[in-house]
Amino acid sequence: MNSKLIPTAVINPDAPVDCLEAKQPDIDNGTAIHDKSGYFSQEYMAREWDELWTRSWLLAGVVSDLPNSGDYFLFRVRHESFIISNTPEGVVAFYNVCPHRGSRLLSEERGNRKVFVCPFHSWSFTNGGALRSITDEETFKPEVVSHRPSLKRARCEVHAGLIFINMDEDAAPVGEELGLPEGYLENYQIDQMKVVRHVRSEWCSNWKVGVEAFYESYHLHAVHPETRGVMSDLNVQYDLYPKGASRMIVPLGQPSPRFPDQVTVNEGLQFMLREAGVDPDAFSGTALDVRTAIQQGKRSRSQRLGLGYERFTDGQLSDSWATGIFPNIQIGCHPEAIFLMRFLPHDTDPQKFWYDTMTLMFPVDDPDYCPPAWMGLPEGTDVTGRNRAPSESYSKDEDPGLGLVLSQDAAFLPSVQEGMSSKAFQGQLWGEQEQRLRHFHVELEKRLGITST
Structure with missing residues (x-):
């Protein structure tokens, strides 16, 4: 076998053990074929809600969306809605529910309010959740409202510019649960990045099918053949971390070993x-010299603009560090921008999910500074970060305009979902290029109390 085709590559063999780029020790997650019923079953969907979604740290949003006191945004997962609010005591999260009769307090996705007023009976609360007033309080028996009902809080913590919530009051701190090395996400200064596009689109497969598609590069040559000339898919470094977290470092700016022409600097390069x-x-170099030239070009740009790229390894300047946080996050990490993906379960249908993506740019006043093209930003997108991009929402029958690569995935995944329902299909057979999938499922079934055979 050609050594270039070995899928367990090491991007930088000289990286010190404590370097963020260093290859992690292999983890043996076994060879079990996991039960496929979790992709279709309402019972499994209910079990996931009780044991997973209500007990895990979920990415609710980013701190740059709450720059001012009183700013808020809403985060929804299935039937639960949360108000993420910037208060004098910091960022907090409340269930978007009035304690009087259960009405949703807020319906506008984002805004600025010091006071939340229920639209049903006008009860009001501070943006810190405390009860402010009860309409016609004298008509209530004192025993009914003497406890001064406030808004119900959810656990809320900020990590590396990302806001996480947890419905489990006894959950361990988010920093302990993410499973990533110290400083990993902080390195990208996400807290200084601004949302330049936010898209929520409905996809026709189970949410786990979505996670799986983005946790491996094995399918690139077949589903995205146009990528073969500009990015690797075989010589990818896979790293597995505790708590279900994982990563793949995908070298960009060089042809795939599958690509026949390793010399010509093609149009994509x-x-x-x-x-x-x-x-x-x-x-004047060849295709195999482009990746290094990209790294050098970005270091020169950093020196010119004072971007501080000294904190990044060479590989971080050129490659995609596709980083997964359990249960439903993938982050495409780049110095210029990050691409946040959330795979959110559908409200009622286990064979659909919401693909929620945010593109965040590090604001730089330079006309040539841009996010990686694979992120699929439409032409003309305002990338200055001066204005928060409006959220876009699309049903399964609408085109969200996510770019060629993501559109190909959206079109293909329904056939995977349908094919898995066949009597002929017994369960997924994962190779080492899909080790992140096995790692994810081992953690998932651990959380659900399932033992694979």
């Missing part, structure tokens, strides 16, 4: 050079 501030017309 020329585009990547240009993104990094390198003139492709003046570039």
Whole structure:
């Protein structure tokens, strides 16, 4: 076998053990074929709600969406809605429920309010959750409201510019539960990035099918053949962390080992050079030299603009560090931008999910500074970060305009969901290029109290 095709690559063999780029020790997650009923069953969906979604740290949003006191946004997972509010005591989360009759307090996705007023009977609360007034309180027997009902809080913690909530009051701190090395996410300064696009689209498969598709690069050559000339899919580094977290480092700016032409600087590679501030017309190297040239170009840009790229390894400047946080997050990490993906369960149908993505840019006043093209930002998108992009929502029958690669995934996953329902299909057979999937499912079934055979 050609050594270039070994899927358990090490991107930087010289990386010190404590370097964020270092290859993690292998983890043996066994060879079990996991039960496929979890992709279709209402009972399994209910079990996931009780044992997973209500007991896990869920990514609710980003701190840059709450720059001012009184700012809030809503976060929804299935039938639960939460108000994430910037208060004098910091960022807090409340269930979006009035304690009087259960009405939703807020319906606008984001805004600024010092006082929350229930639209049903006008009870009011501070944005810190305390009861402010009860309409016609004298008509209530004192025993009914003497406890001064406030808004019910959910656990809320901020980590590396990301806001997490947890419905389990006894959950361990989020920093302990993420499973990533110290400083991993902080390195990207996400707290200084601004949302330049936010899209929520309905996809026709179980949420786990979505996670699985983005946790491996094995399908790139088949579903996304146009990527073969500009990114690796075989020589990818896979790393498994505690608590179900994982990563794959995908080298960009070089052809896949599957691609027949390893010399010509094709149109896609020329585009990547240009993104990094390198003139492709003046570039004299081959296709295999492009990745290094991208790294050097970005270091030169950092020196010119004072971006502080000294904190990044060379690989971080060129490659995609696709980082998974259990249960439902994938973050495409780049110095210029990050691509947050949340795979959220459908409200009622186990064979659908919500694909919620945010593109966050590190604001830089330079016309050539841009996010990686694979993120699929539509032409003309305001990437300055001066204005928070409005949230976009699309049903399964609408095109969310996510770019070629993501649109291909959205179109393909329904056939995976349907095919798994066949009597002929007994369960997934994961190879080492899919080790992140097995790692995810081992953690999932641990949380659900399931033993695989």
